[in-house]
Amino acid sequence: MTVRNRLLGVCLLAYLGLIVQTPEVFAKDTAQRDFYSSAQLFSQVLPSQPSEKQMNAWTEELLYLYLWSKDNFAIQQETQLEQKIQKFADALTRWEQQADTFPAASRSALKALNAAFLLLMHEYDAAQAAVKAENGQYAQVTRVLVGEAHPEYPQIWQISLVEARKLLKAHPDSLLAKMTFLEAVLEMGEGLQKNAALLVEAEQVVSKTKVLNQDYLYFHYQKAQLLYYQGKQDAAFQMFDRLLNQSPKNAVLAEAVGNFYRWVKLYARSLQTLTLAQKMQPQQPRLYRKLESVHLALDRPLDAIKMYLSGLQFIPKELSFYDALLELSSKAELKQVLEETTLALEKTPNNIYLLLFQGEINLQLAQKEAAKLAFERAVQLSPPLPQAYSSLLYFYWQERDWEALQGLLVKARQLPDILPLTYYWTGLLALELNQPKQAIEALSQASLKDSSVQQALVMAYKQAKQFVKARELLQLMLKENPKDVRLLLSMGDIYSEEKKLEKAEDYYLWAHKIEPYNPSVYFSLGNLYADSNRSDLAVDAFERSILIQPEDLDSRNNLGNVFLKNKDYVAAVLHFQRILKLDPNYATAYYNIACAYALNRQNEAALLFLKRALEKDQNLKTLAGSDPDFSNLRQDQKFQEMVR
Incomplete structure (x- = not known):
């Protein structure tokens, strides 16, 4: 059973990225039919009008490619190969436009070819529709591979075992039909171990296939999986190892074997084989994500972090690695994380995402100056990265360093790629400075689809x-x-x-x-x-x-304000003093104690606590100047000097 992506428009197979990274693989004379040999069809010179035989051969290769890739939805676009696939798609479109000029048999072959291509692109609905009325072998294989929704879990699609049997009965000598049937069986996963009759049926299919072409690597991969579910784990491991040794540069095979071990929760073996695939393809992000899940299953979050830190040396602009590092940092010991990040930066000192991550870890360790230096270094690098500016702007915001925030915004407005995010921060700064008109003007230029912008704009309207x-x-x-x-x-x-x-x-x-x-x-x-x-x-x-x-001091503070409003000044002072024991820097508590003393005409005590409040937060000065609680202090020279 496999979860299928039902969205149309997926435009590139994840595995195809491997070919771009190792183009020499097309030139090798493979002893077996594998993913790479099938993918060579995208490099062929395409005729203006292909023959039925050519189209059938291409359809078969596309279906083999789909079997290799069907359970991998981490699609990675590679520019060079994307163009080749687009060229093939364009040719398909031209041939369909000329279909009336094709012989009848060729028209059917063209429909099957188009359906197989759509299946390969994971456009399941379109693939199914393309061969709905077709009865040829390849059309039937495509329909069966598209599958059907699980009766209890409609979001999960699976190959119908019933339809796979019908296909095999109709085409008993077809290796594609046999592989499709085996795929339907293997999709049952661990539940297959409890179905002895089905295992025997699958074994009979395998044994009968010995007289057919044995060059197809995917068939051997299926046989190894079947051995595992038959309870012959050692034989399965040996077969997987033999396949990997026979194809030492086959990253697709290594990934597929690693996937299987991951599905059956043999995480140590999965780690070994996925790492092998990653060494062949260090620029393939999906391998990092799969390895991350294995590291976490083995309770090794720091190893996952080290993997992503290393990965940023191969793919320095991969935002998903930075996001993964941020999420993983909560699962590991922060000092160790910082040490590993520092080591990574020694190798690539100008990697923006490494600097940003270093800054975030320093923040979590309350090392604000080190965090600030890391963020400022990231901002100075070229080309400018919006994420770097966002991190530093947020840092200044947290520190309430409005002057530095304004200075960075001035610089950011000169950079076209950074300009859009300045509208939001300009609006927030204007709100903080009680300038609602300017806030509304700035926020109205930001993306109103962003919920943060919408919330800020609501605050601006409210303030205005x-x-x-x-x-x-x-x-x-x-x-x-x-x-x-x-x-x-x-x-x-x-x-x-x-x-x-x-x-x-x-x-x-x-x-x-x-x-x-x-x-x-x-x-x-x-x-x-x-x-x-x-x-x-x-x-x-x-x-x-x-x-x-x-720990919510604001609720505690406002509870104290209820005592103030009820003129229970002694209870109010005691309440605010308890807040200060929790947080000696909570300026509002000092301020409210000053209010309580002023209302109780204890002026000297009121002035003392007001002074402490203003030392903690100068923004309270404006409020104190107009607060009616200090009415009896208005003429006091000390008070006037404080609020001036």
Whole structure:
């Protein structure tokens, strides 16, 4: 059984990339028919009108190629071979346009050829339709190989054993029919071990094939798999090893054997054979992904990381390797990861993705200066990479270094490839600086299909008091994702800002129904209840938020604000002091203690804690200057100097 990709338009076989990397393979005189010998058809000079015999021969080769490639959906486009395949596809189109001039037998052969090509491209529906009314052998093989949906799992497609038997009965001497039947049997996987009768039937097919052409390598690969499922594991291993030794440069075979070992969970053997394939094809990304899964199955995440670090030396611009490294870093010891990354950078010091990964690991280790240096080095390299700028912009954002962020944006705007991402960051910076008009202008130029841009634009509309536009955009987003709790909470926040508290509560409670244990829901409800003077409900909501997420200092802070609003200043101060024990740098807690003391007319204490708050966060200065909680301090010279 195999999972099939049902999407049309897949335009290149993964395996075909191997030919581009080792073109000399076409020149060798192979003792066996293998993937490479079949793939030579794409290098042939194509006639203006092929004969029936030529088309049948090509169809057969395409079907053999499909057998080799059918279970591999990590399609890798290779420019040189893509052009050859496109040339073949163009020829097919021309021949179909001239089909009326072909003899009847040639027209049928052409339909079978086209269907086999579509099958090879994994365009299953189109392949099936192309030979729906055809009865020739190759048309029948194609229909059987397309398969049918599993009755219980429609997303899984399999070759019908019933149809494969019919095919074999109709064409008992056809090696293709025999291989198709064996493929249907082998697709049962480990379930085959419990079906003794089917194993005997498959063995009979194999034994009868001895009198036929034995040069087809895929047939031997199938025989080795069958031996394994028959319980003859040692014989299967020996046969796989013999095939690999006979074809030491056959990367497709090595990958296929590695795949089989991976499917039957023989991970050590899979690692050995997939590594062999990777050594032949170090620039084939899908082999890295398969090896990653094997390393993880063997509980060796650091080995997977080292593999990708090495891979970036062969494919320095492979973004998927960088993404894989980021994901794997959470599974390994970070100091070891950093050591391996540093070693890799010694070999290729100007690899952008290695520098970015080094920066990310340093960030996770709280080594901010080292992270900054790595990101800045990545930005200086040429050609400029959007990911490098994104990483450094995000770093400056986290550090609230607005001057550095603005400087990098100025530089980025001069680079055509980087310009598009500057709109988003310019908008975020404008929001932070309370410049909603500039934020809206910048974000409107960014990609509005990006959910992050949409969320930022909602915030900009909200900051600009353009509540109708904010709600209209949120409604569009909710159409796409009606159960997105963040969007529901954002809609509630807009209504809350408009003082339409009943509407706001409706959206918060809607979100609560979807995710009853989401702390953000209780945080929003707590703020709503506090604004509507329902103190008991506010306290209950904030306490629930804290219970679910104890490290959430904002919920703790807003709970303290409820005490302030109720004029319970002593309880408020004690509450904010508990927050400072959790995080001595939480500036808002100092600020709110200052408010409590000011409201209780303890002016000296208020000034002391306000000073500490402003030392932690200068952005609070503007708020303090207009905060009514400090009304009795307005004339105080020390206060005036602080907020000036």
